[in-house]
Amino acid sequence: MTVTIEHYLVLSAILFIIGAYGVIVRKNLIIVLMSLELMLNASNLAFVAFSNVLGDLTGHIFVIMSITVAAAEVAVGLAFVVTIYTHHETLNIDVLRMLKG
Amino acid sequence: MDSIEALRSTLLIGPELALILTGLIVMVIDALIKGKAKTELFWIALLGLAVSFVLNLERFHQVSSAFAGALSLDEFAAYFNIIFIVGAFLAIVLSKDYIAKMDLRANEYYALLLFSTSGMMILSSAKEFMSLFLGFEIMSISVYILSGFNRRSTRSSEAGIKYLVLGGFASAILLYGIALIYGASGTIFLDEIAKRFDINNPLYLAGTALILVAFIFKIGAFPLHQWVPDIYEGAPMAVTGFMSVGVKAAAFAILLRVLFEGFSQLETSWTQVLWIVSVFTMTIGNLAALTQISIKRMLAYSSIAHAGYILVGVVAAYGEKKLGLSSVLYYLFSYTFMNLGAFGVLTYLSMKGRECETLDDISGLWVKKPLTAVALGIFMLSLAGVPPTIGFFAKYRVFLSGVRAEFYWLVVIGILNSVLSAYYYLRVLVYAYMREEKVEFPSFKPISAVALTILTIGTIILGIFPFYSWDLALKAVDSFLLALQAR
Numbered sequence: 182m183t184v185t186i187e188h189y190l191v192l193s194a195i196l197f198i199i200g201a202y203g204v205i206v207r208k209n210l211i212i213v214l215m216s217l218e219l220m221l222n223a224s225n226l227a228f229v230a231f232s233n234v235l236g237d238l239t240g241h242i243f244v245i246m247s248i249t250v251a252a253a254e255v256a257v258g259l260a261f262v263v264t265i266y267t268h269h270e271t272l273n274i275d276v277l278r279m280l281k282g
Numbered sequence: 283m284d285s286i287e288a289l290r291s292t293l294l295i296g297p298e299l300a301l302i303l304t305g306l307i308v309m310v311i312d313a314l315i316k317g318k319a320k321t322e323l324f325w326i327a328l329l330g331l332a333v334s335f336v337l338n339l340e341r342f343h344q345v346s347s348a349f350a351g352a353l354s355l356d357e358f359a360a361y362f363n364i365i366f367i368v369g370a371f372l373a374i375v376l377s378k379d380y381i382a383k384m385d386l387r388a389n390e391y392y393a394l395l396l397f398s399t400s401g402m403m404i405l406s407s408a409k410e411f412m413s414l415f416l417g418f419e420i421m422s423i424s425v426y427i428l429s430g431f432n433r434r435s436t437r438s439s440e441a442g443i444k445y446l447v448l449g450g451f452a453s454a455i456l457l458y459g460i461a462l463i464y465g466a467s468g469t470i471f472l473d474e475i476a477k478r479f480d481i482n483n484p485l486y487l488a489g490t491a492l493i494l495v496a497f498i499f500k501i502g503a504f505p506l507h508q509w510v511p512d513i514y515e516g517a518p519m520a521v522t523g524f525m526s527v528g529v530k531a532a533a534f535a536i537l538l539r540v541l542f543e544g545f546s547q548l549e550t551s552w553t554q555v556l557w558i559v560s561v562f563t564m565t566i567g568n569l570a571a572l573t574q575i576s577i578k579r580m581l582a583y584s585s586i587a588h589a590g591y592i593l594v595g596v597v598a599a600y601g602e603k604k605l606g607l608s609s610v611l612y613y614l615f616s617y618t619f620m621n622l623g624a625f626g627v628l629t630y631l632s633m634k635g636r637e638c639e640t641l642d643d644i645s646g647l648w649v650k651k652p653l654t655a656v657a658l659g660i661f662m663l664s665l666a667g668v669p670p671t672i673g674f675f676a677k678y679r680v681f682l683s684g685v686r687a688e689f690y691w692l693v694v695i696g697i698l699n700s701v702l703s704a705y706y707y708l709r710v711l712v713y714a715y716m717r718e719e720k721v722e723f724p725s726f727k728p729i730s731a732v733a734l735t736i737l738t739i740g741t742i743i744l745g746i747f748p749f750y751s752w753d754l755a756l757k758a759v760d761s762f763l764l765a766l767q768a769r
Binding site: 190193197200201204210213214217220221223224225227228230231232234235237239240242243246247250253254257258261262264265268269277279 | 411412415416419423426427430433436437439440442443444446447450451453454455457458460461462464465468469470516
């Protein structure tokens with residue numbers, strides 16, 4: 182069996198949905214950040230697959246850019262995780278309920 | 283692209299470069315000098331914004347594109363850049379005393395504000411998805427840090443992490459949408475995408491939907507508006523003011539660009555979607571704002587409602603391109619003055635280590651600080667849309683374009699909402715003018731007072747004489763529509 186573009190797209194869609202599920206359902210902040218990364222990487226996979234099929238380099242370059250952005254985002258996210266931990270001594274997102282109307 | 287073209291493009295993006303360089307200079311100088319106050323940084327940041335503003339005015343005379351068409355430096359972008367620069371300038375002026383009061387570190391604060399403004403400027407001129415995504419993230423990541431800037435405060439940290447997770451979610455959706463569009467069309471340039479767009483290809487439809495969802499999140503519209511009140515409430519007051527005008531305007535800029543330039547073939551469909559979104563955004567924002575005790579949270583819900591009014595203009599552009607789009611631009615311009623002003627008064631009234639937040643915190647303001655109370659009154663009336671303030675003319679134009687485009691029901695719902703909103707804006711004034719004083723007010727601060735004076739005068743004068751800013755908006759939309767027809 183050869184691996185076609187459809188396989189990559191289905192895999193990337195599955196990864197994206199797993200990531201989205203993780204962000205919405207999981208309680209630990211670190212896991213939530215990891216799920217975010219999973220979503221971004223699902224998009225990256227789709228980009229590379231399309232790029233390969235189209236024979237166009239734009240997708241590859243886009244992926245390099247988006248990996249950089251994801252790294253910056255996670256760096257900021259981890260900094261926030263540290264501050265949250267110093268305030269609450271836990272990373273369960275249920276403690277984040279100070280802001281309510 | 284050869285090196286001469288690269289050099290030419292680099293020279294063309296002077297306004298953006300000025301801000302990025304100033305941000306870097308602020309960080310370097312901060313490392314070099316000792317002491318805590320560091321007022322030099324404040325002035326350097328303002329100088330950088332002023333330089334950027336002047337360079338940006340050049341774009342009204344000469345339209346050009348840079349980096350092989352990746353950035354379109356047209357009047358449309360220049361108009362939005364004015365909004366961002368004015369917003370950032372006044373936010374920095376308002377922040378100076380606030381930073382001292384809350385005992386924050388000023389250095390990164392100014393640098394991040396400048397970086398975020400530069401990201402917005404890249405976003406407003408992006409004609410292709412890579413610069414769009416990078417501009418989007420430069421803006422967003424800086425604002426995430428800013429909203430969690432007061433890291434000793436539990437609420438500020440909470441706002442920061444919430445914004446980061448939810449904003450990151452929206453970015454991921456945006457990126458996935460871009461990937462699908464790229465896969466279907468083989469290009470990331472908006473005008474090429476418009477040419478190759480094929481309604482029967484599901485990849486295009488899915489991509490458009492995902493990108494639209496990400497933008498709806500960023501402008502804070504229904505059904506993705508729930509983050510707005512939490513983050514606006516937790517973020518430091520001066521940042522909230524900047525965020526509510528800058529990020530919203532940038533998101534609208536890119537929404538217009540992508541929808542009208544890239545996805546114009548689906549115009550009927552997304553107009554219908556935005557019609558529904560607009561109605562729910564206005565109504566839910568206003569209904570939730572009615573019951574708020576915290577003015578900060580009330581203003582957050584009011585900013586959701588205003589996003590709904592602005593969407594009326596976007597919807598109206600279906601029938602009335604020029605009037606609809608220019609009313610959107612003009613509304614965002616006016617909103618910068620009145621909303622930054624409203625947050626500015628609260629920033630000004632914040633005490634050491636405690637923000638001025640609830641209705642009780644401003645009661646009796648008229649007796650103790652009459653001038654501030656007058657300014658607050660003007661901003662609130664302007665947000666409610668009372669003539670002759672800028673808010674009235676902005677709303678008038680948006681609704682006028684809705685009527686011209688024959689979206690009568692939308693306009694009726696908008697006007698009813700606008701009437702409803704008067705209740706909670708005027709309630710603030712009842713507390714400020716007619717109640718007894720409950721808390722102490724801070725002493726006079728000249729720098730913040732200057733910013734508030736500029737905002738107050740702007741809110742009235744630009745309301746009575748809207749001609750210049752309105753003409754500029756028309757001119758900007760003309761250039762935008764011309765580029766659309768040219769291809």
